[in-house]
Amino acid sequence: MQKIIFATNNQHKIEEIRAILKGQYEIMTLEEAGIHIEIPEPYDTLEENAREKATTVHKLTGLSCFGEDTGLETRSLNGEPGVKSARYAGEERDFAANIEKLLRNLEGKTDRSARFRTVISLIHNGRERQFEGLCEGKITETPRGEGGFGYDPVFIPQNATLTFAEMSMEEKNRYSHRAKAMKQLIQFLLHA
Numbered sequence: 001m002q003k004i005i006f007a008t009n010n011q012h013k014i015e016e017i018r019a020i021l022k023g024q025y026e027i028m029t030l031e032e033a034g035i036h037i038e039i040p041e042p043y044d045t046l047e048e049n050a051r052e053k054a055t056t057v058h059k060l061t062g063l064s065c066f067g068e069d070t071g072l073e074t075r076s077l078n079g080e081p082g083v084k085s086a087r088y089a090g091e092e093r094d095f096a097a098n099i100e101k102l103l104r105n106l107e108g109k110t111d112r113s114a115r116f117r118t119v120i121s122l123i124h125n126g127r128e129r130q131f132e133g134l135c136e137g138k139i140t141e142t143p144r145g146e147g148g149f150g151y152d153p154v155f156i157p158q159n160a161t162l163t164f165a166e167m168s169m170e171e172k173n174r175y176s177h178r179a180k181a182m183k184q185l186i187q188f189l190l191h192a
């Protein structure tokens with residue numbers, strides 16, 4: 001089975017993506033690849049950050065790998081928190097504090113529409129390709145559910161009634177930004 005390194009330190013992302021791949025490809029974590037570094041995200045765009053993660057790991061290993069960067073973009077806050085989603089409320093990258101800040105900033109706004117956007121950068125046979133996945137939805141008034149991670153307790157995708165945190169991983173993957181970008185990556189690899 002073909003092995004690909006996923007350049008992330010986020011265990012939730014790895015589990016979601018392993019569920020999508022269902023054994024078609026073997027995903028190696030950074031730890032499994034013997035890489036113990038903090039993945040850099042220095043840029044102002046998801047595209048550049050995704051590329052930075054993938055190229056950092058490719059330089060270290062020379063193997064096929066991909067990195068991804070995801071942001072939550074809310075319409076009435078001009079796309080905030082966007083590329084700053086992980087550190088919205090500060091460097092501690094605290095999910096609960098980020099959600100609290102988002103809900104505070106949306107207080108009194110009638111438009112609570114938002115979307116998740118994922119950009120994946122794949123380096124395969126020495127060349128880079130990018131894939132984008134979007135999930136439109138809205139932000140709830142209060143957090144609901146225990147599953148998932150990040151902003152999942154306050155995000156309801158279009159055509160659903162549950163938040164991502166109230167769904168099983170398989171249900172979330174039927175809607176999610178990350179699953180959509182990953183499906184494009186799989187299609188690409190099938191024909192590569």
Ligand code: ITT
Binds near residue numbers: 013039041095151
């Ligand atoms: P890596 O950079 O190591 O991949 P990360 O946790 O830093 O992991 P991102 O920079 O891509 O990941 O994500 C930014 C933040 O966006 C993340 O910390 C979450 O708060 C949020 N986020 C990303 N994907 C999400 C999802 O599917 N559901 C809810 N929140 C998500």
